Amino acid sequence: MSDVPAEAPGLLAVDLGLRAGLARYGADGRLRWYRSQNFGTQSRLKRAVPAVLHAAAPLAWLVVEGGGAIAEVWEREAARRALPVLRVSAQDWRARLLYAREQRTGGLAKEAADGLARRVIDWSDAPRPTSLKHDAAEAVLLGLWAVLEVGWLAQVPPEVRR
Structure with missing residues (x-):
């Protein structure tokens, strides 16, 4: 028996797509790991989703940004596991985490998201990225929004806020 x-x-x-960003958070609201994964095709994505969810287990929530056929693949597998799903748009989490001035253009939002994601990584003591891909940074922030939404964190940690 293990101790x-x-x-x-x-x-x-x-962060949905054939190239997806993935971020796993613990129940303490801290980031555990994050990565970008290129599934390449819809059929490879369908085959990979069960393994991705298994590797991230145990899970209380799946949170996806986006919709369409790719979202349906994730939601179907989550339903098979009786895993609750939150589906959100980028505008929803950005409105809570980024300042209005940082959202004026897509480029500004991406730059602000990168900096904020790096602060979340530092605050969580997660491994620092050699390069942080846009989709992984977005998944980190989507996850931060979600842990606030489900009540695992009461507010954005002061160390993450600027």
Whole structure:
């Protein structure tokens, strides 16, 4: 019997696409890991989603940004596992985490998201990126929005806010 306690169910945030950003948060509201994954094709995505969810287990929530056929693949697999899903648009989480001046253009929003995601990574003591891809940064922030939304964090940590 192992003395290592089992981790409480966490949250997986997915910035949807054939190239997806993934970020897993623990129940303490801190980022555990993040990455970008290129599935390449819809059929490879369909085959990979069960393994991605298994690797992120245990999970209490799946949070996806976006919609369409790709969202349906994730939502179908989540339903098979009785895993609740939050579907959100980028505008929703950006409105809560970014200042209005940072959202005036897509380029400004991406730049602000990168800086904020790096502060979340530092605050969480997650491994620092050698290069932080846009979709992974968006997944980190989608996850931060989600842990606020489900009540795992009461507010954005002061170390993350500027």
